[in-house]
Amino acid sequence: MHKEHHVTSSEIIRDVVIGMSDGLTVPFALAAGLSGAVSSSALIVTAGIAEIVAGSIAMGLGGFLAGRTEVDHYNSELKREYNEVEQVPEQEKAEVKEVFAGFGLSVGLQDQIADELSKDKKKWVDFMMKYELGLEEPNPNRATKSAFTIGVSYIVGGIIPLSPYLIIHTAQEALYYSCGVTLICLFIFGYFKSKLTGQPALSGAFKVVVIGALAAGAAFGMAKLINGG
Amino acid sequence: MHKEHHVTSSEIIRDVVIGMSDGLTVPFALAAGLSGAVSSSALIVTAGIAEIVAGSIAMGLGGFLAGRTEVDHYNSELKREYNEVEQVPEQEKAEVKEVFAGFGLSVGLQDQIADELSKDKKKWVDFMMKYELGLEEPNPNRATKSAFTIGVSYIVGGIIPLSPYLIIHTAQEALYYSCGVTLICLFIFGYFKSKLTGQPALSGAFKVVVIGALAAGAAFGMAKLINGG
Numbered sequence: 001m002h003k004e005h006h007v008t009s010s011e012i013i014r015d016v017v018i019g020m021s022d023g024l025t026v027p028f029a030l031a032a033g034l035s036g037a038v039s040s041s042a043l044i045v046t047a048g049i050a051e052i053v054a055g056s057i058a059m060g061l062g063g064f065l066a067g068r069t070e071v072d073h074y075n076s077e078l079k080r081e082y083n084e085v086e087q088v089p090e091q092e093k094a095e096v097k098e099v100f101a102g103f104g105l106s107v108g109l110q111d112q113i114a115d116e117l118s119k120d121k122k123k124w125v126d127f128m129m130k131y132e133l134g135l136e137e138p139n140p141n142r143a144t145k146s147a148f149t150i151g152v153s154y155i156v157g158g159i160i161p162l163s164p165y166l167i168i169h170t171a172q173e174a175l176y177y178s179c180g181v182t183l184i185c186l187f188i189f190g191y192f193k194s195k196l197t198g199q200p201a202l203s204g205a206f207k208v209v210v211i212g213a214l215a216a217g218a219a220f221g222m223a224k225l226i227n228g229g
Numbered sequence: 230m231h232k233e234h235h236v237t238s239s240e241i242i243r244d245v246v247i248g249m250s251d252g253l254t255v256p257f258a259l260a261a262g263l264s265g266a267v268s269s270s271a272l273i274v275t276a277g278i279a280e281i282v283a284g285s286i287a288m289g290l291g292g293f294l295a296g297r298t299e300v301d302h303y304n305s306e307l308k309r310e311y312n313e314v315e316q317v318p319e320q321e322k323a324e325v326k327e328v329f330a331g332f333g334l335s336v337g338l339q340d341q342i343a344d345e346l347s348k349d350k351k352k353w354v355d356f357m358m359k360y361e362l363g364l365e366e367p368n369p370n371r372a373t374k375s376a377f378t379i380g381v382s383y384i385v386g387g388i389i390p391l392s393p394y395l396i397i398h399t400a401q402e403a404l405y406y407s408c409g410v411t412l413i414c415l416f417i418f419g420y421f422k423s424k425l426t427g428q429p430a431l432s433g434a435f436k437v438v439v440i441g442a443l444a445a446g447a448a449f450g451m452a453k454l455i456n457g458g
Contacts, residue, residue, distance in 0.1 A: 050262025
């Protein structure tokens with residue numbers, strides 16, 4: 001039997017990718033930037049941890065609320081569609097026909113589809129939700145899990161660039177190790193992320209590294225500039 | 230004529246929301262966190278600007294690459310579908326029927342739809358892309374605009390919580406003003422964001438404020454803890 005291999009990356013992986021890619025990049029660039037302005041690693045660790053705490057809460061809770069909003073939005077549109085198939089069924093049938101007119105089906109066939117579909121209100125509404133409005137039913141439990149996964153991934157990602165500053169007391173020296181370890185991790189991360197989303201792995205990895213390096217370089221340069229170079 | 234008022238927020242607004250909600254929250258929380266550990270505003274300004282630079286690049290470029298990836302993904306799936314309707318048309322017809330079987334249409338009607346649809350290969354592939362795979366054709370120019378909008382929104386958002394530290398030299402004093410101005414801005418931002426996405430505006434605004442306050446409070450507490458309270 002013929003089997004299709006379309007790309008479907010799981011939602012958990014998507015959340016890990018979202019959290020970790022920002023977690024690796026932003027605390028890394030912040031620490032690099034501060035290394036251009038202060039010499040004590042202790043201060044950079046404080047700033048880095050404050051950033052990781054702030055970023056993980058903002059992203060995690062942000063993800064949670066976005067998920068909740070999606071569920072609310074879906075439910076309110078669902079209610080509206082149920083009302084509409086009750087109150088203006090002819091209008092809703094015309095909308096079903098419009099969908100198929102768009103794909104060049106004959107008027108006769110459009111009518112048949114609309115008639116058959118309208119016999120089962122639940123399926124009719126399902127059809128309108130999915131194909132008129134483009135809305136998939138969200139999983140109500142996903143918001144919590146998603147928040148947690150994104151938040152934890154951000155923390156895990158953020159600890160990596162910060163770790164050299166925990167061990168080495170001179171910021172400028174720690175910066176070299178932070179760059180080394182983070183760019184390697186960004187490369188590995190970008191490689192697997194690209195593999196999982198069905199993109200060319202090497203160029204994907206390279207892109208992720210470039211974003212991290214650019215962000216860190218720009219933050220470093222800006223911090224030096226503010227402090228009179 | 231009956232008119233439907235389904236919610237459609239424009240893509241630019243979505244990008245502004247993405248950039249600004251993180252821009253207002255994370256630099257705010259970072260500055261608040263550092264205010265718990267250092268007394269000089271100058272250092273907080275340096276860290277804050279380094280963070281804004283890093284965050285706007287990471288988010289902006291991240292958005293740009295995500296957009297490019299979406300275009301690439303769409304095009305590779307499109308090519309695959311064209312190959313499939315050429316090489317395994319019966320299998321693809323069966324997939325069309327499956328879609329409509331899911332909505333409870335009769336087998337006879339499923340056959341008619343598959344037959345009519347398969348007469349025009351372009352429309353057939355369009356149908357498969359949209360309804361089997363759930364993929365909308367992305368606008369190839371959007372990635373650049375999206376990157377720019379997200380990046381600039383992050384910078385605009387980030388400057389707000391940082392501005393009191395630019396004027397007031399004692400960090401602990403600047404913190405009060407930063408909290409005041411940022412929480413007000415988060416409220417206004419959350420209010421309009423909720424309006425635009427069709428959510429209850431007041432509770433939406435409240436949620437955004439709570440995330441910001443929690444992130445800042447946690448960052449402050451953590452920074453105090455690291456520095457021995």
